[in-house]
Amino acid sequence: MSEIEKIIPIEVLRYRPEQDTEPVLQTFQVPFTDDMSVLQGLQYIKDYLDGSLSFRWSCRMAICGSCGMMVNGIPSLSCKTFLRDYYPVGLRIEALAHFPIERDLVIVMDDFIEKLESIKPYIIPKKPRTLIEGEYLQTPTERDAYEQFSSCINCMLCYAACPQYGLNSKFIGPGIMALLHRYNIDSRDGGKAQRMEMVNAEDGVFDCTAVGYCSKVCPKHVDPGNAVNLNKMESAKDYFLRFVMPKGTGK
Amino acid sequence: MSANLKRSNQPIFWLLFGAGGMLSALLGPMLVFITGIAIPLGLIFSPETMSYSHMHAFAHHWIGAGFIWVIVSLFLWHAGHRIFHSLHDVGIHAGTLARIICYGIPLLATVLAARSLIPSLI
Ligand code: SF4
Ligand code: FES
Numbered sequence: 001m002s003e004i005e006k007i008i009p010i011e012v013l014r015y016r017p018e019q020d021t022e023p024v025l026q027t028f029q030v031p032f033t034d035d036m037s038v039l040q041g042l043q044y045i046k047d048y049l050d051g052s053l054s055f056r057w058s059c060r061m062a063i064c065g066s067c068g069m070m071v072n073g074i075p076s077l078s079c080k081t082f083l084r085d086y087y088p089v090g091l092r093i094e095a096l097a098h099f100p101i102e103r104d105l106v107i108v109m110d111d112f113i114e115k116l117e118s119i120k121p122y123i124i125p126k127k128p129r130t131l132i133e134g135e136y137l138q139t140p141t142e143r144d145a146y147e148q149f150s151s152c153i154n155c156m157l158c159y160a161a162c163p164q165y166g167l168n169s170k171f172i173g174p175g176i177m178a179l180l181h182r183y184n185i186d187s188r189d190g191g192k193a194q195r196m197e198m199v200n201a202e203d204g205v206f207d208c209t210a211v212g213y214c215s216k217v218c219p220k221h222v223d224p225g226n227a228v229n230l231n232k233m234e235s236a237k238d239y240f241l242r243f244v245m246p247k248g249t250g251k
Numbered sequence: 252m253s254a255n256l257k258r259s260n261q262p263i264f265w266l267l268f269g270a271g272g273m274l275s276a277l278l279g280p281m282l283v284f285i286t287g288i289a290i291p292l293g294l295i296f297s298p299e300t301m302s303y304s305h306m307h308a309f310a311h312h313w314i315g316a317g318f319i320w321v322i323v324s325l326f327l328w329h330a331g332h333r334i335f336h337s338l339h340d341v342g343i344h345a346g347t348l349a350r351i352i353c354y355g356i357p358l359l360a361t362v363l364a365a366r367s368l369i370p371s372l373i
Contacts, residue, residue, distance in 0.1 A: 167339060170255070197256050206261035209336045232265060239262035 003156035005031045008083055010041050012053065015101045023101060025092070026050075032083045038093065039067050039078040042105075055105035062219055065153030067203030068160065069105050070094040074216045075160035094120055097160040098169065111169055112176070119180040142187040149182035149227055151220040158214035160225050164207050170176035171207035172198055174224030181227040184234075195209055196238050205231045264332055264354065271329025274322070282322070316368040326359035331357045 010030050015023040028045045036044075039057055048054045058064040060079045067078045072091050083091070099107035125136065158174040159165050165173045172180075180199065184192045199205045208228045215225040288294070290301050299305070309315035335353035338345040 155331070200258050201256045202259045203255060204259060205266060206259050232262075235259075236262040236266055 006033075006087060007031050009086050010038075010045065010083075011090065011092040012042070012045070012105070013092075013094040014053070014104050015095075016052065016103060019233075021094075027090075030083075032087075034082075034084045035127060037079050038069075038076070038081045038083060038091070041083050042078065042093070052106070053105075054103045061062050063153060064070055065155035068096050068155045068157050070097055070160065071235040077155060077157070077219050080219055096156060098166040099156070099159070107156075109156065112154070112159065112173075115172060115176045116154070116179070119176055119183075119195055120191055121179050123183060123186060123189045124194070125188065126190030136188040138187055145187070146182045146185045149178045149222060152178050152182070152222045152224070153220055155219060157217045157219065161213040161217045163211055163213075164209060165177035168203070168207060170203040172201075172204050174208075174228055175222070176229040177205060177231055178222050181231060196235070199231050199235045200238055203230070205235050208232070264328070266324075267325065267328035267357075268332035271325035271327070274295035275326050275329055278322070279326070310368060320361075320364050320368050323364045324357065327360050 007029050009027050011025050011027045013022065013023050014026045028049050030041050030044050030049075032041060032044070037056075037060070039060060042053065042055050043057075046055075055067070055069070055078075057067040057079065059066070062077050062080045065077075068075060069078050070076070071078065071081050071093055072086070073094075073098060078093070093105065094106045095101045096107050099109065099111070102108045123136070129136065152175055154175065156175065162171075162174055165171050177199070180195050183189050184195055205228055208225075210225070210229065212225045214224045214228075216225060285296070286301065290296050310319060331353040335345055336348060338349055338353075343349065355356060
């Protein structure tokens, strides 16, 4: 920090279950340089001001999806958001909206993980191949079909953005739908019929009211809102085609 | 997420909503202009265009009757679904009563419109 030191006030939502009955705001004065992310601001607080502050992070480069929080009320990756953009007014950091708080900025993500498991986020081969038959091949075009939806880093920003998830956390939600879609449209996959059960369910895709904020906050341009919308049509087809076609209208 | 995998019936309402939305976007403004502004003011069309006898004849042809029926019912299905899902934003809990009202009105209107249009065809 060779240049003149700038100080920015950072308000952090604290919740320490052993001493707080409810979350409280605490302000820290943090010296920063222009290249410092919000995450680095929190790390400064933890290293020099209050070691008890808890938050999740790992990669520091928008790849792992651990550091999602509300920055001035907007779901953001704290490693991809910069302190300089909030100077001199300061900023407020809170735990991701719509999730229970475990401690400070750490949320309970069990709901998301359960949903993630439920959609079988892996390729279910149409016909198992033996080793001797070699890999499951795919053309570049077939790969392009799902690539965008495969960029999801499970950061849950879209869940914090979704008003419908906020109202009813049973709703399957945007990010999980994007991942479900990613496997359903993979040419090597044969698990669509199984996954459609989640899409068609009462708390499946139709809880969405096409707000679109999920796609706006997504740091990886996954466009989960589009995945949800595409699956409304898929589900509607599935709804009516099951009368015409035998069980498992997956394809 | 204690997996409630009961199939949702929403596809029916969502398709009616979607069809109504498409129609109202394409035809709504034009219909408002023709029936509400152009004809009463005698712009483009003469005020006689929508006289009782003309409209009566229109409704007696199956194409005209079908058009009226589709416009009345699908516009309402669209509106009902949209209103139902927007209730929360104006602070009303979208429960069973709201559901009955929001989907009941379009259903009733669809049936009534069909009932009053079909006899005119026979
Ligand atoms: S879809 Fe985007 S916002 Fe949602 S979890 Fe995946 S990366 Fe995050
Ligand atoms: S620390 Fe990995 S995404 Fe921010």
